[in-house]
Amino acid sequence: MTTAEAVRVRTYVQALNEALDLAMTRDPSVFLLGEDIGRMGGDFGVTRGLFDKFGAERVRDTPLSEAAIVGICVGAAMVGMRPVAEIMFADFLGECYDQLVNNAAKMHYMFDGQFKAPLVVRTAAGGGFGGGPHHSQSVEGWFMNVPGLVVVAPATPADAKGLLAASIENDNPVLFLEHKGLYRVKGDVPEGYYTTPLCRAAVRREGRDVTIVTAMKLVHDALAAAEVLAQEGIEAEVIDLRTVRPYDAETLVASVRKTGRAVVATEAPKMGGLAAELSATLSEECFGYLKAPVVRVSGLDTPIPFSVPLEKLILPGKDDILAGVRQTMQ
Amino acid sequence: MSIDIEVLMELYRDMSLVRAFELGLEREFKRGAVPGMLHIGVGQEATQAALAAHLRADDAFFPDHRCHGLNALAEEKHGGEGRRIMAELFGRATGVSGGKGGSLHSANPAVGNFGDNAIEGSFMVTVLGVALAWKMRGEPRVACCVIGDGTVGRGEFHESLNMAKIWQLPVLYACVNNGYAISTPVAASHASGDIVDMARGYGFPCKQVDGNDIEVAYAAVQEAVAHIRAGNGPYFLEFKTWRWQGIFSGEFRPAEEVRYWKEDHDPLKLARQALSARGVTGADLDRVDAEVKADVESWIQFSKDSPMPEAAKAVADVYVGWEVKPR
Ligand SMILES: Cc1ncc(C[n+]2csc(CCOP(=O)(O)OP(=O)(O)O)c2C)c(N)n1
Ligand SMILES: [Mg+2]
Numbered sequence: 001m002t003t004a005e006a007v008r009v010r011t012y013v014q015a016l017n018e019a020l021d022l023a024m025t026r027d028p029s030v031f032l033l034g035e036d037i038g039r040m041g042g043d044f045g046v047t048r049g050l051f052d053k054f055g056a057e058r059v060r061d062t063p064l065s066e067a068a069i070v071g072i073c074v075g076a077a078m079v080g081m082r083p084v085a086e087i088m089f090a091d092f093l094g095e096c097y098d099q100l101v102n103n104a105a106k107m108h109y110m111f112d113g114q115f116k117a118p119l120v121v122r123t124a125a126g127g128g129f130g131g132g133p134h135h136s137q138s139v140e141g142w143f144m145n146v147p148g149l150v151v152v153a154p155a156t157p158a159d160a161k162g163l164l165a166a167s168i169e170n171d172n173p174v175l176f177l178e179h180k181g182l183y184r185v186k187g188d189v190p191e192g193y194y195t196t197p198l199c200r201a202a203v204r205r206e207g208r209d210v211t212i213v214t215a216m217k218l219v220h221d222a223l224a225a226a227e228v229l230a231q232e233g234i235e236a237e238v239i240d241l242r243t244v245r246p247y248d249a250e251t252l253v254a255s256v257r258k259t260g261r262a263v264v265a266t267e268a269p270k271m272g273g274l275a276a277e278l279s280a281t282l283s284e285e286c287f288g289y290l291k292a293p294v295v296r297v298s299g300l301d302t303p304i305p306f307s308v309p310l311e312k313l314i315l316p317g318k319d320d321i322l323a324g325v326r327q328t329m330q
Numbered sequence: 331m332s333i334d335i336e337v338l339m340e341l342y343r344d345m346s347l348v349r350a351f352e353l354g355l356e357r358e359f360k361r362g363a364v365p366g367m368l369h370i371g372v373g374q375e376a377t378q379a380a381l382a383a384h385l386r387a388d389d390a391f392f393p394d395h396r397c398h399g400l401n402a403l404a405e406e407k408h409g410g411e412g413r414r415i416m417a418e419l420f421g422r423a424t425g426v427s428g429g430k431g432g433s434l435h436s437a438n439p440a441v442g443n444f445g446d447n448a449i450e451g452s453f454m455v456t457v458l459g460v461a462l463a464w465k466m467r468g469e470p471r472v473a474c475c476v477i478g479d480g481t482v483g484r485g486e487f488h489e490s491l492n493m494a495k496i497w498q499l500p501v502l503y504a505c506v507n508n509g510y511a512i513s514t515p516v517a518a519s520h521a522s523g524d525i526v527d528m529a530r531g532y533g534f535p536c537k538q539v540d541g542n543d544i545e546v547a548y549a550a551v552q553e554a555v556a557h558i559r560a561g562n563g564p565y566f567l568e569f570k571t572w573r574w575q576g577i578f579s580g581e582f583r584p585a586e587e588v589r590y591w592k593e594d595h596d597p598l599k600l601a602r603q604a605l606s607a608r609g610v611t612g613a614d615l616d617r618v619d620a621e622v623k624a625d626v627e628s629w630i631q632f633s634k635d636s637p638m639p640e641a642a643k644a645v646a647d648v649y650v651g652w653e654v655k656p657r
Contacts, residue, residue, distance in 0.1 A: 068489035075459020112428035113647040171650035
């Protein structure tokens with residue numbers, strides 16, 4: 001972190017808004033684009049007030065043209081701008097997948113370093129609010145296999161602000177995942193501009209018996225689970241990944257070598273996703289230290305239904321993490 | 331429409347260079363010296379020469395898969411080296427993309443070449459971002475994308491033209507309608523055989539021209555670029571042309587059609603006729619042909635003599651500022 005100032009309580013949405021405001025104030029090459037982000041301030045209010053402050057040139061409403069939104073980011077970034085796009089829901093990233101995966105992520109490599117793509121695509125991810133199959137998905141797995149792309153996923157308001165500022169400053173293309181279940185969460189947020197380093201996990205709680213590795217909303221569930229476990233005499237270490245790709249393997253491996261047990265918790269479907277990747281790395285790097293197999297706690301391998309009780313069955317939470325930890329402790 | 335004879339001679343030289351480049355390249359490809367895939371632009375030289383004549387080093391163009399010639403012309407005109415386009419096709423370290431891009435990803439921003447994208451037409455939306463940045467910064471530059479008729483089928487075509495219009499962006503769409511996308515004729519894949527009709531609905535100037543008549547193509551690009559540079563927003567040009575090469579060798583094109591385009595409407599033949607009507611001798615033009623051919627042969631030799639990229643390049647430049655481990 002740079003520049004620590006007074007700390008106040010802010011929501012995750014307010015923290016994101018502050019990061020955008022301060023980044024735009026500092027750097028004239030930063031501009032925003034997306035659907036209804038102008039006067040309306042975005043579907044979740046993240047850009048509220050910025051249109052009035054910075055004007056229509058730098059806070060640009062677009063048509064429903066997701067490929068163009070991200071394509072514009074790539075083109076503008078190629079000539080020195082730092083665009084920040086909002087894709088209303090992460091489920092819509094399929095509409096601009098090509099621009100992210102084949103263009104933004106490969107630009108620097110395939111043209112031998114002649115271009116950079118310093119852009120940020122912010123999007124609302126995650127379920128738990130009855131959004132149904134196309135407004136609830138956790139999409140990090142879609143992007144795990146994309147060299148050149150950075151995927152950032154903050155869990156707290158302070159990180160939301162610092163990581164967004166760092167993502168805007170960074171010269172690589174960043175997909176910035178904002179969990180919808182966190183938007184109203186409050187926390188301490190330093191005033192003023194600061195950045196939180198990318199690719200560094202945070203140890204949210206120290207413990208000696210088991211490591212819980214997770215991100216976004218499940219960080220809070222993991223911390224709640226750790227409280228319950230503490231009452232049973234089990235001390236869980238909770239690691240918040242913060243950057244999902246490239247992730248901080250060093251911190252994870254050190255923790256699991258210490259505790260000898262690992263639970264990897266993600267909201268996305270189990271197969272082939274972030275949890276699979278983390279558990280493979282932990283098995284490779286910590287095999288001799290492990291007292292039990294790595295356990296994955298994930299969403300079921302299904303789409304996400306609209307029905308509230310059905311959705312609850314599919315998405316993991318505190319109880320599933322507890323069950324996962326108990327499995328490793330047997 | 332009368333272009334200065336010197337200009338017309340230069341355009342002829344440029345077209346001849348494009349043809350020599352492509353034929354030399356094709357020969358080496360068939361010999362196995364050029365890896366990967368190859369799409370050559372023989373038959374489409376006039377479009378490329380016309381664009382190269384009016385785009386400046388500080389403009390941007392996104393070339394399509396048949397634009398090796400345009401890429402080489404931009405190098406030669408703006409202080410670069412045409413031979414580095416050839417070397418890129420050979421995958422050599424001396425290529426414009428260090429050998430990492432190849433035919434479909436040759437870029438050199440110093441001469442305005444923003445690189446092809448093998449996802450056909452993806453740059454129809456990328457070009458908007460370049461144009462927007464320039465507009466926001468008040469820089470009177472032109473951002474051009476070259477797209478085939480088949481590429482017009484992409485959804486990005488609509489997103490791009492629509493946003494270029496609503497934001498009045500300085501974009502030149504150069505649509506090279508050569509009649510086919512691989513084996514599929516335009517009439518079988520598009521609502522209109524004239525692509526320009528599909529563009530007109532977006533409400534900015536659109537023009538269809540004979541892409542094989544260099545004088546017509548030159549004047550059309552001149553007018554479009556002047557319009558855009560003056561801050562009047564986007565412009566769409568459809569060049570009617572025909573490619574000699576099929577993407578794959580199997581061809582479905584009627585014999586009479588092949589004869590017409592190769593015999594009666596070859597852009598180089600047409601230019602020779604125009605020049606001889608203005609007193610240039612066949613011998614003068616043959617000399618030009620021989621000169622550019624010699625250049626191209628030297629570029630091929632340069633490419634063959636150039637080193638392959640160093641092993642460290644395999645993991646270089648994945649991220650800015652972070653390393654990826656070699657095996
Ligand atoms: C998105 C995408 N779809 C398909 C292809 C495969 N492909 C390469 S060239 C081509 C035909 C393109 O036709 P056109 O745009 O008319 O260009 P031409 O080859 O005729 O110059 C196709 C289908 C591709 N590279 N990208
Ligand atoms: Mg075609």
